[in-house]
Amino acid sequence: MRTRGAVLEFSILGLLHDSPLHGYELRKRLTGVLGPFRAISYGSLYPALKELQSRELIAEAAPDPQPVLTTRRARIVYEISAQGKDYFDQLIAAPGPDAWEDEPFAAHLAFFKRTPADVRLRILEGRRSRLEQRLATLRESFTRAGERMDAYTERLQEHGLDSVEREVRWLDELIDGENRP
């Protein structure tokens, strides 16, 4: 039980880096980071928080001294620790080899403002070549299986190709923006 959801951990640390939060609120913010279609469940979130705490990367914040006059159920507010900050800065500066995949990429992008400029560019270009690779695969399967492909499958593949091409163009704009600020 070494690593528990690398992307999830990364995102939690990134959000707590900004401000202390309790689980319920954290979940809403995570939805913003990971995209609205990949809302994390509490069954994932709370255990993840427990584990980060046990590794002393986050800690329970001191309970509010003057309770905001009947807060609902006792909330557990977590804040990032010094080690946690170090660890996050380390992660953000040295993206893993999977940083080009869909979800890790989205998570990295969410914290781009705090990412060193050179790393930003490396991530964007890594993502770009990942997409080029997909395009190659798609185009190949297009020509290879072109004979026995029915009309519906063909439309689907066309649309897939189109989407990836558009993402490449979108990336190019971002890369362009990095190169001349």
Next chain:
Amino acid sequence: MRTRGAVLEFSILGLLHDSPLHGYELRKRLTGVLGPFRAISYGSLYPALKELQSRELIAEAAPDPQPVLTTRRARIVYEISAQGKDYFDQLIAAPGPDAWEDEPFAAHLAFFKRTPADVRLRILEGRRSRLEQRLATLRESFTRAGERMDAYTERLQEHGLDSVEREVRWLDELIDGENRP
């Protein structure tokens, strides 16, 4: 251990409905059905075949009487059974409530040629309203969190919105094609 990967099963049955195949070849075709980014692993495929066999929805085909002159390692060719065909026809005619999700939708589309016209339309329109729902969520999160969104996140959300809008238009074309053949 009742159901083992509904989408995977559905796709296997659909492919074997066309012609008997062995696992290795099946995997390649599955990549075509589920999309090139979601290649199934053998660790999923072979157990799934075993289970379909145990439920007598597929069966090992009789070994080639005149072996094609040194076929490689003994291949196990599976063919769909009568029950298997019935089951598949049932699945294809009564799509589940998750048929609008990304992967089930792709799988259904792959076998659209053999899907009754009214069911085709229902699936396409179900998918469409699923996407509209996503658009609503996206637009809402756009306006709600608009203040504290940095430039990078904003670009990402814009691109996401754009992609979904394009898929809706693509679907509209398909629906249009269904309505006047």
Next chain:
DNA sequence: TTCGTCATGTAATGGGTTACATGATTAC
């Protein structure tokens, strides 16, 4: 008084991947 939302948590389950094991055949 009942419903919606806030709030935290656990156990069971699901649906896959990775790594490993095995081995034949073809192309260089």
Next chain:
DNA sequence: GTAATCATGTAACCCATTACATGACGAA
């Protein structure tokens, strides 16, 4: 002879979800 591809399979693990349990508060 050695690398790539064909071919099948298992065990260990991973990362998440669902369903459940618990409970308080505000609004209709």
